[in-house]
Amino acid sequence: MTWQNQQLPADHPAVKSGGVGVLIVNLGTPDAPEKGPVKRYLAEFLSDRRVVEIPAIAWQPILRGIILNTRPKKSAHAYSQVWSEEGSPLAVITRKQAEAMQTRLGDDVTVDWAMRYGTPSIPERIQALMDAGCERILLAPLYPQYSAATTATVVDKAADKLRTMRWQPSLRTLPPYHDDPAYIDALADDLSRQLDALAFAPEVLLLSFHGMPQRTLELGDPYHCHCQKTSRLLQERLARPGLRFRTTFQSRFGPAKWLGPATDDTLEEEAQAGTKRLAIAAPGFSADCLETLEELAIQGREQFTEAGGEQFAALSCLNTSPAGLTMLEQLLRRELSGWIRS
Numbered sequence: 001m002t003w004q005n006q007q008l009p010a011d012h013p014a015v016k017s018g019g020v021g022v023l024i025v026n027l028g029t030p031d032a033p034e035k036g037p038v039k040r041y042l043a044e045f046l047s048d049r050r051v052v053e054i055p056a057i058a059w060q061p062i063l064r065g066i067i068l069n070t071r072p073k074k075s076a077h078a079y080s081q082v083w084s085e086e087g088s089p090l091a092v093i094t095r096k097q098a099e100a101m102q103t104r105l106g107d108d109v110t111v112d113w114a115m116r117y118g119t120p121s122i123p124e125r126i127q128a129l130m131d132a133g134c135e136r137i138l139l140a141p142l143y144p145q146y147s148a149a150t151t152a153t154v155v156d157k158a159a160d161k162l163r164t165m166r167w168q169p170s171l172r173t174l175p176p177y178h179d180d181p182a183y184i185d186a187l188a189d190d191l192s193r194q195l196d197a198l199a200f201a202p203e204v205l206l207l208s209f210h211g212m213p214q215r216t217l218e219l220g221d222p223y224h225c226h227c228q229k230t231s232r233l234l235q236e237r238l239a240r241p242g243l244r245f246r247t248t249f250q251s252r253f254g255p256a257k258w259l260g261p262a263t264d265d266t267l268e269e270e271a272q273a274g275t276k277r278l279a280i281a282a283p284g285f286s287a288d289c290l291e292t293l294e295e296l297a298i299q300g301r302e303q304f305t306e307a308g309g310e311q312f313a314a315l316s317c318l319n320t321s322p323a324g325l326t327m328l329e330q331l332l333r334r335e336l337s338g339w340i341r342s
């Protein structure tokens, strides 16, 4: 960053300028695994019109009258099962990813992190980057597969903040990277390493992506196609004798039809069909979170073993693995091109 004060008149306020910032963003998480904080978080998340595409006049009474009075207790219990000493896994891992990027990218850039819902918020961190002199900001939503409910809503939130600013930073956004060789290589390396380290050889590797309403596919959201392409490219790289792949969608929410096949149904179906050894990976999540640590690793194991399966492993997300960080550095450097020395 450049201090330009020496060029300013003596009575001019101090201004920092000329810096480059990176803002890594993930979905968001409650501040504590308790009913109140979970309710606040869900109220913000599920009021986003990009997430629940039902007119507010119909949706808000259902959300406020039913969902926010029932779900927070259940979700808080689920969060309490995965919460760590340092906090919510999603927030902790995202912070560590940002710290690692700061180390790798060096002093040319200021790296920060934010959550789309909850804290630290996108507007607060954009302001902090501006205050630190970053006139150029690379906004990096860590969603390999684009969806309106994830990637687009991050950009919306940043734009809301920019709308309030007299002196706006220049903004770039990290494109989806679902088929980027750097991403596929990182997943292939990291998942191969994890498969090799298992005490058993799985018959099936289930690749589970977060679900979306089926309607989003019909409306033109590329999410489903991005997930299928990631899955195909990854399968080509992970092929090994005796290993079969399935691509599934998890975390169904609400009564509408969601993308399928559903992860939970598939776990049961596989066990009932005689599969005894199964591993599951979640390539669409950049960081382990409630959806992987509780829904897959805890509930998924129960579903599989109760239906007759014997050996089950939930593989970790890229998180702060060397392969994951190297990929992230590569993607960020590419998008920072022209802004920093390469």
Ligand SMILES: C=CC1=C(C)c2cc3[nH]c(cc4nc(cc5[nH]c(cc1n2)c(C)c5CCC(=O)O)C(CCC(=O)O)=C4C)c(C)c3C=C
Binding pocket: 027, 028, 029, 030, 050, 051, 052, 071, 075, 088, 090, 143, 147, 149, 150, 210, 211, 212, 213, 251, 253, 284, 285, 288, 289, 290, 291
């Ligand atoms: C990875 C991409 C994600 C997509 C796509 C996505 C869509 C989506 N999610 C919901 C509803 C919920 N998701 C919840 C948690 C959650 N979702 C993602 C990611 C995607 N969601 C993550 C990383 C997390 C974990 C957050 C954490 O704190 O660890 C939840 C909250 C938890 C719960 O109560 O079960 C809900 C609700 C919808 C409706 C949707 C698409 C329209």
Ligand SMILES: [Fe+2]
Binding pocket: 210, 251
């Ligand atoms: Fe979700």
Ligand SMILES: [Fe+2]
Binding pocket: 251, 290, 291, 295
């Ligand atoms: Fe879930």
